[in-house]
Amino acid sequence: MKVTLNRTAFTQQLQTVQRAISTKTTMPILTGVKIDLANNGLTLTGSNADISIESFLSSDDEKAKMNIESTGSIVLQARFFNEIIRRLPEDHVTFEVLDNNQVEITSGKANFLVNGLDSESYPHLPAVDRQREIQLPADMLNKLINETVFSVSQHESRPILTGVHFTLQNNRLLAVATDSHRLSQRTIPLENDTEEFDIVIPGKSLVELSRSLTDEEDTVKISIMENQVLFETETMKFYSRLLEGKYPDTDRLIPSSFNTEIEFDVSGLLSAIERASLLSHESRNNIVRLQITENSVVLHGNSPEVGKVEEDLKYEKVSGDPLEISFNPDYMKDALRAFGNTTIRICFISAVRPFTLEPTEGQGDFLQLITPVRTN
Structure with missing residues (x-):
């Protein structure tokens, strides 16, 4: 096996399969990356107990600038191999498999000789069922x-x-x-x-x-x-x-009827929750409290050690019963970030029942549910 190719194009493929390679494995060969060179291009494979990734670099890819002299396959220790490729001096790199699974890696005036493993020992990937x-x-x-x-x-x-x-x-x-x-x-x-x-x-x-x-x-x-x-x-x-x-x-966890509904612009609410959580994170409880009345919506954050924060929230509209509810601000931030820049409707039943968040448009397609925190 011998090939010369663009180092940047190769590195991108290597980084992809690297995600599947773990240093903690009961099969030593899985700490390596498998390299298969055929006439149509280069295939890299990385695997662990949970995931396997196969990445293909075509010989027709102009960015790869691939020159294939002979085909073959080898397994190389992923961590060292990745570091070597990253630090090579030139844009191009040449790999050549020599006797006894040794691989010569050349770039400019740099020349490495590293020990490889027989690719026949590498586990086969699952056969694909195209039925489903x-x-x-x-x-x-x-x-x-x-x-x-x-x-x-x-x-x-x-x-x-x-x-x-x-x-x-x-x-x-x-x-x-x-x-x-x-x-x-x-x-x-x-x-x-x-x-x-x-x-x-x-x-x-x-x-x-x-x-x-x-x-x-x-x-x-x-x-x-x-x-x-x-x-x-x-x-x-x-x-x-x-x-x-x-x-x-x-x-069965998702409620179908509610007693209080309120609409917010996501970015404004997210900013307010982030401000309130600055203090709540200093508290052992890490909770914030939302107080909803007919005329106002107020967010409270409190840490006995640091202090407290109170902010009148800007909302689009509110309807239903007055409510005071506490929740984990980190859960709320994660949920809000998932919506992006839009308007959402938050629906509540009571202070102790889970509440839902949905976009005001396209309801039913995307929903978040958060369980409140009971406070005395």
Whole structure:
């Protein structure tokens, strides 16, 4: 195997697969990156117990400026290899596999000789089942992940809640995440008939997937297998294991009637919550209090050690019963950031029941739910 190519183009592919490579693994070969060189281009593979990423750099790619002299494959220690490539002096780099799996890396006057591993020992990626497959615009998938994944549980005591629940029914894709204190739910209508599914994808996998998707990608093909899901673009294949178990029925958590409703501009409310949380973070409780009357809406933050803050909030309109409710400001900030610059409606039942946040336009497609904090 011998190839010369542009170092920048190669580094971008390497950084993508690096997301899947862990130094903590029971299989030493998985601390390496697999390099496959064929006549049509270069494929890099990285994997750990949860995700596998395959990235392809085409020989036709003008940025790659690839010159293939002989094909082949090798596995190289990812951490050292990445550092070597980053620090090479020239724009171009040449790799050549010598005897005994040794690899010569040359760039300008720099020359490295590193030990590789036989690629035959590298685990095979799962076979793809095309029976259950959907396609989404890459930006829509990214948005879907960013609107839900922050609500997954960070505790392994209930492993199923560390993932996002995806179901497809009646051509509607539903994504739900909850840590039992808050919930994020997004619905996307799909045009093509597809076999229904019910899966839970680890939140950590989705975060890495979101980071791996670039602006250049248009469409993501999603294929569901027995215990794996594959996200595929023109240049990348991203595999993730699925979580086992039954996701709780979250429909029953979402109220259908309310006693108090209020509309806010998101950016104004978010700024006020950020100011109030400056003090609440200094308190052991980390809560802020919202006081709603017919004529005013006031936000209170308090820390016995530091002081207190009180702010009259600007709102669009308010209706229903007066209410005083306390909640975790960090949950509220996460929820508000997911909406972007828009107007939202917040609906309350009482001071002790979960409340919902929805955009004033397109209601039903995107919903956040937060459980209040009981105070004496």
